[in-house]
Amino acid sequence: MYFKLPDKRTVYVDVDDTLIMWDADINDPLSKVIEVMNGNLVVYFHKEHIQLVQNLYAIGWNVVVWSQGGSDHAEKVVQACKLENSIHAIMPKPENYIDDIPFEQQHIPRKYRAFVKGKG
Numbered sequence: 300m301y302f303k304l305p306d307k308r309t310v311y312v313d314v315d316d317t318l319i320m321w322d323a324d325i326n327d328p329l330s331k332v333i334e335v336m337n338g339n340l341v342v343y344f345h346k347e348h349i350q351l352v353q354n355l356y357a358i359g360w361n362v363v364v365w366s367q368g369g370s371d372h373a374e375k376v377v378q379a380c381k382l383e384n385s386i387h388a389i390m391p392k393p394e395n396y397i398d399d400i401p402f403e404q405q406h407i408p409r410k411y412r413a414f415v416k417g418k419g
Contacts (some may be wrong), residue, residue: 302381302388304361304363304387304388305361307359307360307361308359308360308361309360309361309362309363310352310360310361310362310363310411311363311365311393312348312352312362312363312364312365313364313365313366313367313392314364314365314366314368314372314373314377315366315367315376316366317345317348317378318344318345318348318349318352318364318376318377318382319333319340319342319344319345319376319379320342320343320344320345320414321340321342322343323341323342324341325341325414327343329341329343329416330342330343331344331379331419333375333376333379334379334411335367335368335372335376336369336371336372336375337374342379343414343416344379344380345414347414349380351410352364352386353382353385353386356385356386357385360366361387361388362385362386362387362388362392363386363387363388363389363390364376364377364382364386364388364389365389365390365391365392365393366391366392367391367392369391370389370390370391373389373390373391374389376397376419377389377396393416
């Protein structure tokens with residue numbers, strides 16, 4: 300069985316070091332402890348990326364969240380970031396894809412916004 304996303308712009312968002320940053324210090328008041336599949340993580344929330352996901356969803360984009368840690372881990376992070384109502388799908392990290400157009404010719408922009416502790 301499959302599900303079908305609407306025909307509109309789609310963004311694929313990683314969770315680790317994109318929505319949450321792993322280099323948090325437990326003694327830092329800006330850090331948070333979140334529950335994930337294998338225990339607890341001390342993280343910083345990348346607020347700018349979280350807001351970007353919410354904004355893209357609000358203007359009608361499909362939002363798909365993924366993680367190399369798997370879909371269960373991605374779901375825990377989505378819940379910790381309170382993004383449950385701003386995404387369409389959760390999946391594990393894509394390992395491969397098949398396409399007729401070489402990657403170099405696809406013109407898929409990669410977005411990166413640096414994390415600044417306290418501002419991110």
